Amino acid sequence: MHSVQLAAVRRVGGLASLVFAVALTAASSLPAGAQTAPVSAQSSCPAGPPVLQVGNPNPGDLLTAGNMVFSGVAFDPAATSGAGITSVDLFLGSRDTGGQFLASVVPGTGAQSNPHAWQVTASVPNNAGGRDFVVYAISSVTGQETSVSIPVFVAASPTPTPVGTAPTPVPLTESTTSTCQGTAAPAGTSAGSPALLQLPSSHAAPVLSVANPSAGGVLPVGDLIVEGQAFDPSVDSGSGVDSVELFLDSRDSGGISLGSGVPGDNGAPNGRTFVIKANIPSTANGGHDFVVYARSAATGEETIVSTPVFIGAAPTPTPRPKS
Numbered sequence: 001m002h003s004v005q006l007a008a009v010r011r012v013g014g015l016a017s018l019v020f021a022v023a024l025t026a027a028s029s030l031p032a033g034a035q036t037a038p039v040s041a042q043s044s045c046p047a048g049p050p051v052l053q054v055g056n057p058n059p060g061d062l063l064t065a066g067n068m069v070f071s072g073v074a075f076d077p078a079a080t081s082g083a084g085i086t087s088v089d090l091f092l093g094s095r096d097t098g099g100q101f102l103a104s105v106v107p108g109t110g111a112q113s114n115p116h117a118w119q120v121t122a123s124v125p126n127n128a129g130g131r132d133f134v135v136y137a138i139s140s141v142t143g144q145e146t147s148v149s150i151p152v153f154v155a156a157s158p159t160p161t162p163v164g165t166a167p168t169p170v171p172l173t174e175s176t177t178s179t180c181q182g183t184a185a186p187a188g189t190s191a192g193s194p195a196l197l198q199l200p201s202s203h204a205a206p207v208l209s210v211a212n213p214s215a216g217g218v219l220p221v222g223d224l225i226v227e228g229q230a231f232d233p234s235v236d237s238g239s240g241v242d243s244v245e246l247f248l249d250s251r252d253s254g255g256i257s258l259g260s261g262v263p264g265d266n267g268a269p270n271g272r273t274f275v276i277k278a279n280i281p282s283t284a285n286g287g288h289d290f291v292v293y294a295r296s297a298a299t300g301e302e303t304i305v306s307t308p309v310f311i312g313a314a315p316t317p318t319p320r321p322k323s
Contacts, residue, residue: 045139045180047078050085050146052137052176053233055207058270059174062153063133065126071119071209073233074107074137074146082115083107086140090122092131092154099134100125114303117207128155142180150174206232206241208294208303218310219290221282230263230294230303231272239263239272242297246278248288250306255291256281285312 054072057063076084085107093099103122108115133150151174210228213219232240241263249255258278264271290307 045078045142045144045178047076049144049178049180050074050076050137050139051233052088052135052146052148053207053231054135054148054150054174055209055229055231055272056270057133057150057152058272059151060153061150061270063124063155065124065155067121067123069119069121069211070103070135071117071207071229072135073116073207074118075116076139076141078139078141084139084141086138087136088118088120089136089138090120091134091136092125092127094132094134094149095136099132100127114205114207117209119209124154126155129153144178144180146176146178146180148174148176205301206230206294206296206303208244208292208305210292210305210307213290213307213309215307216309217307218312218314219280221280221284221312224278224280226259226274226276226278226292228274228292229272230274232296232298234296234298240296240298241294243293243295244274244276245293245295246276247291247293248280248284248311250289250291251293255289256284280311286310 052072052074054070056070056072070090072088074083074085074088078084083106087104087106089095089104090102091099092102095101102124103120105118105120107118110119131152131154133152134147135150136145136147138145208228208230210226212226212228213224226246228244230239230241230244234240239262243260244262245251245260246258247255248258251257258280259276261274261276263274266275266277268275287308287310290309292305292307293302294304295302
């Protein structure tokens with residue numbers, strides 16, 4: 001298992017507290033002509049709706065049939081400990097209109113020691129065409145839900161439209177909704193409209209998921225390609241991470257720098273994936289910690305993943321005592 005540490009390193013002071021903006025529905029009982037006036041109501045999410053960020057896929061991504069790893073962040077700001085999320089459910093197509101269930105996970109479980117981070121392997125069906133990849137996060141505090149819908153293509157990319165036969169297509173974007181009800185309805189909101197959500201600036205530590213090496217892995221000396229995902233859940237576009245650094249043993253205790261990069265470079269499949277070539281020195285035989293640092297460009301905070309590995313050769317098993 002990876003050991004994830006959240007380093008309290010803030011290089012930007014005076015961070016604002018969480019700000020949530022929720023568009024609410026107007027009461028259908030209002031008289032005609034008065035439905036544009038704000039209406040008071042008790043909030044079902046007084047601390048704000050559940051926060052849900054999906055690290056991958058991105059809008060317009062091509063998903064291949066078979067097993068794929070998906071990750072992100074989910075938490076309820078009202079939770080006093082842990083994520084406050086009962087489950088994160090993945091569907092291909094809307095759950096409420098018969099979408100296909102892919103997987104379910106609880107934040108902070110498995111290799112994710114960060115209590116807000118989630119990662120799960122899902123089997124994508126060989127169902128070619130454009131689909132909505134929908135993720136649902138259900139709060140264990142309020143029972144309310146936030147969902148993120150991401151348009152993707154499964155098994156095959158769409159056929160390009162011949163030049164000159166159609167207007168320029170609208171870029172694909174993800175959409176976020178919540179079941180939370182708030183304290184006031186904006187002017188012009190009609191009864192029965194879904195509650196729309198603008199995600200907060202959470203100032204959470206970056207999400208860092210390291211695909212390789214695995215705990216206990218034996219690494220040869222020389223070049224090694226290291227991959228994973230790193231992103232700041234508070235940013236609206238890109239990864240929001242300006243540095244991913246690889247070290248053999250802790251940087252702060254004199255570890256050896258192996259390489260660095262930023263998500264999206266070196267042929268990475270998307271803007272949140274990093275691909276970095278590390279150089280393992282020939283003098284480093286034995287047991288070590290392979291440590292990865294991801295730094296947020298927005299807040300200066302870091303997330304650290306430390307993985308125990310062996311360089312050069314696996315350790316010699318301890319002989320069992322003879323009876």
